[in-house]
Amino acid sequence: MKITDLKCAVIGKNPVVRITTDQGIDGYGEVEATKYYLKPYVLFYRDYIVGEDPTDVEAVMLKIRRLGAFKPWGSAVSAIEIALWDIAGKAAGLPVYKLLGGKVRNKVRVYNGGVRFPMNGHAPGDYAEAMGKMKEAKEGFTIIKQAIGFHSQMLNAVPGFSYGEVRPRAGHHNPSRGLLTEKGLNHIVACVQAMKEVLGDEVGLALDCGPGMVVPDAIRLARAVEKLNLMWLEDMITGDYIPYVSADLYRDVTNSTSTPIHTGEQIYLRQNFQELIEKRAVRIIGPDPEDVGGIAELKWIAEYADMHGVLIAPHGVFDGLIGLAAQVQVGAAMPDNFIAFEYPIGSPQWWYDLIEGLPDPIVKNGFIDVWDKPGLGVSFNRDAAKKYLQDEDSGFFD
Ligand SMILES: [Mg+2]
Numbered sequence: 001m002k003i004t005d006l007k008c009a010v011i012g013k014n015p016v017v018r019i020t021t022d023q024g025i026d027g028y029g030e031v032e033a034t035k036y037y038l039k040p041y042v043l044f045y046r047d048y049i050v051g052e053d054p055t056d057v058e059a060v061m062l063k064i065r066r067l068g069a070f071k072p073w074g075s076a077v078s079a080i081e082i083a084l085w086d087i088a089g090k091a092a093g094l095p096v097y098k099l100l101g102g103k104v105r106n107k108v109r110v111y112n113g114g115v116r117f118p119m120n121g122h123a124p125g126d127y128a129e130a131m132g133k134m135k136e137a138k139e140g141f142t143i144i145k146q147a148i149g150f151h152s153q154m155l156n157a158v159p160g161f162s163y164g165e166v167r168p169r170a171g172h173h174n175p176s177r178g179l180l181t182e183k184g185l186n187h188i189v190a191c192v193q194a195m196k197e198v199l200g201d202e203v204g205l206a207l208d209c210g211p212g213m214v215v216p217d218a219i220r221l222a223r224a225v226e227k228l229n230l231m232w233l234e235d236m237i238t239g240d241y242i243p244y245v246s247a248d249l250y251r252d253v254t255n256s257t258s259t260p261i262h263t264g265e266q267i268y269l270r271q272n273f274q275e276l277i278e279k280r281a282v283r284i285i286g287p288d289p290e291d292v293g294g295i296a297e298l299k300w301i302a303e304y305a306d307m308h309g310v311l312i313a314p315h316g317v318f319d320g321l322i323g324l325a326a327q328v329q330v331g332a333a334m335p336d337n338f339i340a341f342e343y344p345i346g347s348p349q350w351w352y353d354l355i356e357g358l359p360d361p362i363v364k365n366g367f368i369d370v371w372d373k374p375g376l377g378v379s380f381n382r383d384a385a386k387k388y389l390q391d392e393d394s395g396f397f398d
Contacts, residue, residue, distance in 0.1 A: 097330070131205075132198045155176055230259055295329060
């Protein structure tokens with residue numbers, strides 16, 4: 001089998017990758033909805049892979065893997081990797097999880113980072129109210145993640161929140177950082193307490209915190225909430241769109257507290273997780289399969305983390321519905337250090353009319369049942385999808 005073409009169409013905001021072959025089998029991958037601008041970077045790799053055998057996934061990846069980088073620049077390579085596995089699975093007549101080692105669970109736990117309800121403000125009562133609605137959501141999530149501190153609007157809503165310069169959010173990027181005031185830290189802790197009062201010990205609470213916190217604040221926050229038994233504190237120091245890791249700083253925080261510390265959504269490739277894992281600098285890592293280099297890369301990192309006592313909870317809120325399918329496939333094959341992956345939301349809502357093969361409902365009691373169709377096990381309703389293709393992408397399904 002040979003690859004005949006690599007195509008990319010921006011559908012809604014998600015760049016979608018389609019790889020075609022000389023045997024009529026095609027494969028799909030997807031880039032996060034926040035990266036609608038990446039189509040030219042996907043197509044850059046076309047000449048590297050046309051003519052290769054897509055079922056020798058690793059051989060193809062060796063040609064392009066070193067040409068990626070930290071978020072957002074590893075996304076194109078990651079989406080191509082996922083599309084290759086989709087083809088390899090279809091060619092073998094097997095679900096992708098079989099090619100990743102086979103499933104060790106029949107249902108995969110997800111956590112809620114994307115099902116949201118409008119908030120009236122950023123006081124403790126507002127967070128508690130929102131948490132109550134998320135707890136009652138039809139998906140029955142067993143873990144909910146909430147943005148606080150530098151990852152939220154809290155620093156704008158609370159005067160005197162930090163000693164640093166409060167800079168306006170630029171798109172998905174929060175450029176504020178620096179030392180918190182006592183008032184700012186107290187506000188965070190009060191909001192966390194209010195959320196935990198709603199969730200009790202029935203639903204786990206994770207908090208996305210930065211990046212931008214300084215080490216002493218990270219230690220103070222982690223210690224202040226120790227008795228609340230949080231799932232994790234995410235990206236306090238580095239994280240989202242930061243092109244480095246700072247493992248030693250994370251180790252200082254991790255070694256100072258019983259609260260699990262988490263990072264990793266921006267990191268590209270196993271080599272860039274090596275220091276975090278070997279130094280046990282965090283208790284939980286959160287690679288995103290659409291940033292880290294794909295699903296086999298994610299599985300390898302999970303196994304290596306497991307040997308070092310590090311847990312894994314993959315990032316994924318913007319991965320789209322093809323990304324959701326990829327997460328289920330690799331999630332089924334993850335080692336026992338797997339906690340849950342972040343449930344991707346189809347946005348706009350019409351995405352749910354475009355993709356066939358997902359369970360209905362998708363999430364039951366906080367889990368997704370693993371399906372057995374070949375490849376990723378999802379496909380496009382082409383007639384429905386064509387309506388949303390831009391003119392320049394009109395030949396995407398040809
Ligand atoms: Mg995050």
